[in-house]
Amino acid sequence: xxxxxxxxxxxxxxxxxxxxxxxxxxxxxxxxxxxxxxxxxxxxxxxxxxxxxxxxxxxxxxxxxxxxxxxxxxxxxxxxxxxxxxxxxxxxxxxxxxxxxxxxxxxxxxxxxxxxxxxxxxxxxxxxxxxxxxxxxxxxxxxxxxxxxxxxxxxxxxxxxxxxxxxxxxxxxxxxxxxxxxxxxxxxxxxxxxxxxxxxxxxxxxxxxxxxxxxxxxxxxxxxxxxxxxxxxxxxxxxxxxxxxxxxxxxxxxxxxxxxxxxxxxxxxxxxxxxxxxxxxxxxxxxxxxxxxxxxxxxxxxxxxxxxxxxxxxxxxxxxxxxxxxxxxxxxxxxxx
Amino acid sequence: xxxxxxxxxxxxxxxxxxxxxxxxxxxxxxxxxxxxxxxxxxxxxxxxxxxxxxxxxxxxxxxxxxxxxxxxxxxxxxxxxxxxxxxxxxxxxxxxxxxxxxxxxxxxxxxxxxxxxxxxxxxxxxxxxxxxxxxxxxxxxxxxxxxxxxxxxxxxxxxxxxxxxxxxxxxxxxxxxxxxxxxxxxxxxxxxxxxxxxxxxxxxxxxxxxxxxxxxxxxxxxxxxxxxxxxxxxxxxxxxxxxxxxxxxxxxxxxxxxxxxxxxxxxxxxxxxxxxxxxxxxxxxxxxxxxxxxxxxxxxxxxxxxxxxxxxxxxxxxxxxxxxxxxxxxxxxxxxx
DNA sequence: ACTTGGCACTCGGGCTAATCGAGTGCCAGG
DNA sequence: CCTGGCACTCGATTAGCCCGAGTGCCAAGT
Numbered sequence: 199x200x201x202x203x204x205x206x207x208x209x210x211x212x213x214x215x216x217x218x219x220x221x222x223x224x225x226x227x228x229x230x231x232x233x234x235x236x237x238x239x240x241x242x243x244x245x246x247x248x249x250x251x252x253x254x255x256x257x258x259x260x261x262x263x264x265x266x267x268x269x270x271x272x273x274x275x276x277x278x279x280x281x282x283x284x285x286x287x288x289x290x291x292x293x294x295x296x297x298x299x300x301x302x303x304x305x306x307x308x309x310x311x312x313x314x315x316x317x318x319x320x321x322x323x324x325x326x327x328x329x330x331x332x333x334x335x336x337x338x339x340x341x342x343x344x345x346x347x348x349x350x351x352x353x354x355x356x357x358x359x360x361x362x363x364x365x366x367x368x369x370x371x372x373x374x375x376x377x378x379x380x381x382x383x384x385x386x387x388x389x390x391x392x393x394x395x396x397x398x399x400x401x402x403x404x405x406x407x408x409x410x411x412x413x414x415x416x417x418x419x420x421x422x423x424x425x426x427x428x429x430x431x432x433x434x435x436x437x438x439x440x441x442x443x444x445x446x447x448x449x450x451x452x453x454x455x456x457x458x459x460x461x462x463x464x465x466x467x468x469x470x471x472x473x474x475x476x477x478x479x480x481x482x483x484x485x486x487x488x489x490x491x492x493x494x495x496x497x498x499x500x501x502x503x504x505x506x507x508x509x510x511x512x513x514x515x516x517x518x519x520x521x522x523x524x525x526x527x528x529x530x531x532x533x534x535x
Numbered sequence: 536x537x538x539x540x541x542x543x544x545x546x547x548x549x550x551x552x553x554x555x556x557x558x559x560x561x562x563x564x565x566x567x568x569x570x571x572x573x574x575x576x577x578x579x580x581x582x583x584x585x586x587x588x589x590x591x592x593x594x595x596x597x598x599x600x601x602x603x604x605x606x607x608x609x610x611x612x613x614x615x616x617x618x619x620x621x622x623x624x625x626x627x628x629x630x631x632x633x634x635x636x637x638x639x640x641x642x643x644x645x646x647x648x649x650x651x652x653x654x655x656x657x658x659x660x661x662x663x664x665x666x667x668x669x670x671x672x673x674x675x676x677x678x679x680x681x682x683x684x685x686x687x688x689x690x691x692x693x694x695x696x697x698x699x700x701x702x703x704x705x706x707x708x709x710x711x712x713x714x715x716x717x718x719x720x721x722x723x724x725x726x727x728x729x730x731x732x733x734x735x736x737x738x739x740x741x742x743x744x745x746x747x748x749x750x751x752x753x754x755x756x757x758x759x760x761x762x763x764x765x766x767x768x769x770x771x772x773x774x775x776x777x778x779x780x781x782x783x784x785x786x787x788x789x790x791x792x793x794x795x796x797x798x799x800x801x802x803x804x805x806x807x808x809x810x811x812x813x814x815x816x817x818x819x820x821x822x823x824x825x826x827x828x829x830x831x832x833x834x835x836x837x838x839x840x841x842x843x844x845x846x847x848x849x850x851x852x853x854x855x856x857x858x859x860x861x862x863x864x865x866x867x868x869x870x871x872x
Numbered sequence: 873a874c875t876t877g878g879c880a881c882t883c884g885g886g887c888t889a890a891t892c893g894a895g896t897g898c899c900a901g902g
Numbered sequence: 903c904c905t906g907g908c909a910c911t912c913g914a915t916t917a918g919c920c921c922g923a924g925t926g927c928c929a930a931g932t
Contacts, residue, residue, distance in 0.1 A: 223895050236905050241896065259895050259911050299695050333674040337686055347684065347692060349674055355684060355694045358636050433770060434786035445782075449771035560924050573876050578925070596882050596924045876931075882924090892915080902905080 200250070204243045206233065208252055209276040211244075212264050216513050221261030266476035266510060269488070273473050273514050280519040287523060290314075294527050300324075300353030304429060307504065307528045312432025314520040317439075317508035318452065320491075322462055323427040324352035324501040324532065326420060331382040331390065336375045336412070341365050346415055350387065352501060352532060354427075360415045363407045370405045374412065377401060387420055426502075428458045439509040447483030452507065457481055461489045461507065468493030468500035471518045476510045486510055490517045494525035496533045504528065537587070541580045543570065545589055546613040548581075549601050553850050558598030603813035603847060606825070610810050610851050617852040619860045627651075627860055631868050637661075637690035641766060644841065644865045649769025651857040654776075654845035655789060657828075659799055660764040661689035661838040661869065663757060668719040668727065673712045673749070678702050683752055687724070689838060689869060691764075697752045700744045707742045711749065714738060724757055763839075765795045776846040784820030789844065794818055798826045798844065805830030805837035808855045813847045823847055827854045831862035833870045841865065 200208075210231045214222040224237040224244065233240065244262055247253045252268035255261065264272065282290070293310055297303040304321050311319035329350035337345040344360040377400050381393055394413050401409045419425075430452050441448055451457045461479055463472060471492040477485050484507075491505030505521055537545075547568045551559040561574040561581065570577065581599055584590045589605035592598065601609065619627070630647055634640040641658050648656035666687035674682040681697040714737050718730055731750050738746045756762075767789050778785055788794045798816055800809060808829040814822050821844075828842030842858055 221895090225895080237895095238897095238905055238907090239903085242904085245897080255896085257911095257913065259893095260913075261895065301694075332676070332682075333672075335670075335672050335684070337670040339669075345669075345686065345690070347672070347686065349682065349684065349694075353682070353694070353696075355692055357638075357686075357690070357692045359690075431790065434783050434790060437781065437783040437786065444774065446771050446774040449774065453768065453771065558924090562924080574924095575876055575878090575926095576874085579875085582926080592925085594882090594884065596922095597884075598924070874932090876929100878928090878930100879926105881926085884921105884923095886921085887919085888917100889919105890915105890917085892913105894911105894913095896909105896911080898909090899907090900905105901907105902903105 200246070203233070203235070204247060205271075205276060206231075207240060207243045208247055208264070208268060209272060211247075211253060211262055212268065212272045212276070215263050216511055219511065221256055221263050223261035226261070263511075266478065269475045269510055269514070270478075273475070277515045279471065279522060280515040282519055282523045287527075290523055290527050294524075294531050297531065300355075300532075303353075303528065303531055305431075307524060308429055308431035311504065311506060311520065311524050312435060314524070315506045315508070315517050316432075316435050317506040317512065317517065318433055318435055319431045319504070319506050320452075320458055320462065320489075321429055321431075321504040321528075322459075322502040323354060323429075324350070324495070326350065326354065326356070326387050326425050328352075328387075328495075328499075328501055329354065330384055330386050332384075334375065334378040334382055334416075336371050336378075338366075338368075338371065344371070344412065346412060346419075348416070348419060356419055358415050358419055360412050362411050366405075366408055370402075370408070374401065374405065374409055378412075390420060391417060426455070426459055428455055428462070430458070435508075439511070441486055441509060448487060448507075451481055451483045457484075462491050462503040462505060463489075468495070468503075469497070471522050473514060473518070488512050488514075490514065490521050492521050492525045494529040494532075496529055499533070501529065501532060537583075540570070540572070541584060542608075542613060543568075544577060544580045545584055545601070545605060546609060548584075548590060548599055549605065549609045549613070552600050553848055556848065558593055558600050560598035563598070600848075603815065606812045606847055606851070607815075610812070614852045616808065616859060617856040619856055624860060624864075627864050631861075631864050634868065637692075637869075640690075640865065640868055642768075644861060645766055645768035648841065648843060648857065648861050649772060651861070652843045652845070652854050653769075653772050654843040654849065654854065655770055655772055656768045656841070656843050657789075657795055657799065657826075658766055658768075658841040658865075659796075659839040660691060660766075661687070661832070663687065663691065663693070663724050663762050665689075665724075665832075665836075665838055666691060667721055667723050669721075671712065671715040671719055671753075673697075673708050673715075675705075675708065681708070681749065683749060683756075685753070685756060693756055695752050695756055697749050699748050703742075703745055707739075707745070711738065711742065711746055715749075727757060728754055763792070763796055765792055765799070767795070772845075776848070778823055778846060785824060785844075788818055788820045794821075799828050799840040799842060800826075805832070805840075806834070808859050810851060810855065825849050825851075827851065827858050829858050829862045831866040831869075833866055836870070838866065838869060 210227050211222050224240040227240050228237050251265055253262040253264050294306055297306050304323060308319045308321045329352045332351045333349040335347040339345050342362045342365055346358045346360050348356045385393055394416055398406055436445060474489045479489055487507055488510045489505055489507050491503050493500045493503050495501030504525055506517055547564050548559050561577040564577050565574050588602055590599040590601055631643055634643050641660060645656045645658045666689045669688045670686040672684040676682050679699045679702055683695045683697050685693040722730055731753055735743055811826045816826055824844055825847045826842055826844050828840050830837045830840050832838030841862055843854055
């Protein structure tokens, strides 16, 4: 259906359009790439590509620009992830290695990714659902209030205030803390729900009301919007990529946690870079945006996702390379802690 | 120097320009405000105002727009903070009351402020330097690593990884934890440095190396960029306020923690709303932006600052009202925990 | 001394017309 | 199937023009 030259033409169109941001015509193509055929031939090819929906012309008598479908074909078949040079990789590594806690790792990651790709970077904290409990701490706040602190093996520290139905004494708190740590330490957070369900038996009767309050807060922490935490960086890069639809919509979308979750995608395929182009991310207001995402974490231990968001007119090979490289090192750093 | 009418004219110019975003001429002024004089008179007044530097005309034969100096006079003498209605205040209160931990309070605050003012909202977490220690926790991570968790009475939970020079055993950690909590609990974080300095004496000799590592991490946590934490929201509102200079610069500035700190201002005046107009915040790239900020926390217990950033062409009375109201309720909520 | 109406002047924004040129589609010939 | 030639389209640019909002100034009025 599409012979080699037509594919080469499509690839050339994508590459030129990405780098120039202008519709590309048949002459420019033969000039800049060494296709040794005449412009007229290219025009015929382009007519076919257009008919098949890979490219369009914004208006009669202008060059062609790729459609979402065209980018899709380009990403799937016509390009390879651009690997990073050893020097670049070393730079990434040392930049990330300086971090000294999880927040810092995530912040550095997002900054780095934004800078490398000149796009908006999005990094998800390690999912609670993929972590295990390292420690549970109960800190007295006031008469009927405790601060529950949940520390995971990925370094996340979640805090919640627990309102108790009754006042408590030091001893009962210590006991409860001991029980919690004994039973939860090392458990996957996905298992915590079932474990917690059995806990009331192990608590003295007169303390059960308070304990129940603590348990329910633990359970709440594992679901809802607290479960995932995402940060965004490099928003200023959006101004360079003049979006056809309002910049406003894009900025708004990027401020919504739930939208970001959807963008990073729920796919379980952690290892390979996924690309969503234009309307493929069914988020209103991101119709002209693409997302390049990948899971990070060690191979046997996926943690969460990270990626970049930019205009569909994006340098996919480079973006994919950057995302993959950063994910690799971030995963590595976190595995070490 | 400036009689009452001239001041009234300046006020009218600011108000009209803020609401219409168009240079305002003498005719429009007499029409929309009931100054019962002729346009010609107004023109004379405007000539004086311009000579004094309160207004300018973008080009000959256009209306006038206020200068930074004009806005300054407006804010200082010609306007009053717009109070919020009881209904609005109630809405603010209930919106914030739903929060269940510090992160949540801060997030809701920033959202609320952005929505109320339709500007970019900036909220600083309670300063560590104004908090006291509630609890210190040491969680074993690996052979030579501890997670130090520092919980303050304002609800902030700071975590840092401590690399130990030597391996440790359970007991020594428990002991160290006990010492730390005994000595630091309830102490102001500003006092912690001096307290920590005396701690080594209270630790068994053979544990001092490890203890010293922990101490130094504690001290590090109190300074540097970790001391303050700021979040930003409502960036999409920037698109509506077309900045004369690039939007890009503004977005970039808002991504820099240090810049944000400067914007909120180091002034100690916690109680009253401060306004910085245009070049007054000496941040390159925010020359056409204004900042409205105020401290929050209970009267006897200032915690940190919050505010909004917008174009100099901003509705100051309303913004100041919103900032003050939100600060009041946020401070209230936090005082309750 | 201030206010006012009148008046000439300026100049940016918006409209139209004309031109330019990049790029196309098509066709006939190799 | 490729290629050169050619007529055609249409967006972008430029130039010219007018309009009108707004000004500054001045002379007359209160």
